[in-house]
Amino acid sequence: xxxxxxxxxxxxxxxxxxxxxxxxxxxxxxxxxxxxxxxxxxxxxxxxxxxxxxxxxxxxxxxxxxxxxxxxxxxxxxxxxxxxxxxxxxxxx
Amino acid sequence: xxxxxxxxxxxxxxxxxxxxxxxxxxxxxxxxxxxxxxxxxxxxxxxxxxxxxxxxxxxxxxxxxxxxxxxxxxxxxxxxxxxxxxxxxxxxxxxxxxxxxxxxxxxxxxxxxxxxxxxxxxxx
Numbered sequence: 001x002x003x004x005x006x007x008x009x010x011x012x013x014x015x016x017x018x019x020x021x022x023x024x025x026x027x028x029x030x031x032x033x034x035x036x037x038x039x040x041x042x043x044x045x046x047x048x049x050x051x052x053x054x055x056x057x058x059x060x061x062x063x064x065x066x067x068x069x070x071x072x073x074x075x076x077x078x079x080x081x082x083x084x085x086x087x088x089x090x091x092x093x
Numbered sequence: 094x095x096x097x098x099x100x101x102x103x104x105x106x107x108x109x110x111x112x113x114x115x116x117x118x119x120x121x122x123x124x125x126x127x128x129x130x131x132x133x134x135x136x137x138x139x140x141x142x143x144x145x146x147x148x149x150x151x152x153x154x155x156x157x158x159x160x161x162x163x164x165x166x167x168x169x170x171x172x173x174x175x176x177x178x179x180x181x182x183x184x185x186x187x188x189x190x191x192x193x194x195x196x197x198x199x200x201x202x203x204x205x206x207x208x209x210x211x212x213x214x215x216x217x
Contacts, residue, residue, distance in 0.1 A: 053172070
């Protein structure tokens with residue numbers, strides 16, 4: 001009973017997160033300007049991270065949490081670097 | 094998925110509600126990212142996913158692992174803390190970059206009148 005509840009709800013959540021990721025990916029592809037694409041890329045990695053945490057709940061293993069943490073850290077760094085590039089035209093001055 | 098059937102039903106229901114709420118909030122944020130008209134409106138939308146979406150899914154994960162391992166496990170809170178601390182930084186950097194680019198191209202930016210007023214007042 002409880003296994004079915006958890007498996008079905010987490011699967012539904014993963015599908016919803018995949019849909020959110022697809023919407024953000026649409027913004028990445030068609031965003032009118034570069035800052036739209038960077039913002040949408042931020043949303044894409046966030047959805048990927050949440051979906052990995054859901055995958056960790058579904059499989060019951062701890063490893064996916066570490067992958068989610070790494071995605072969060074590297075996504076922050078990449079978004080900051082891209083924003084800096086949009087502002088100045090170079091990343092490291 | 095072995096050993097999940099002795100999981101208490103109330104915990105399974107709480108986990109299901111939290112996970113679905115977090116995923117739906119993230120979807121609403123992505124939908125806003127798609128639908129809102131200007132960039133300065135769109136930049137607010139994904140924060141739904143980064144604040145409460147992350148909080149709910151991380152809470153579900155904490156409850157699941159605490160019960161299945163039989164001891165309190167809070168290390169998922171790291172993800173939430175990190176995301177909450179870094180999201181304002183990235184979004185402010187992005188908004189300033191967008192403002193800079195729009196102003197450099199002579200486009201209309203929100204709050205430009207007030208900004209010019211502040212600059213001229215500071216100059217006096």
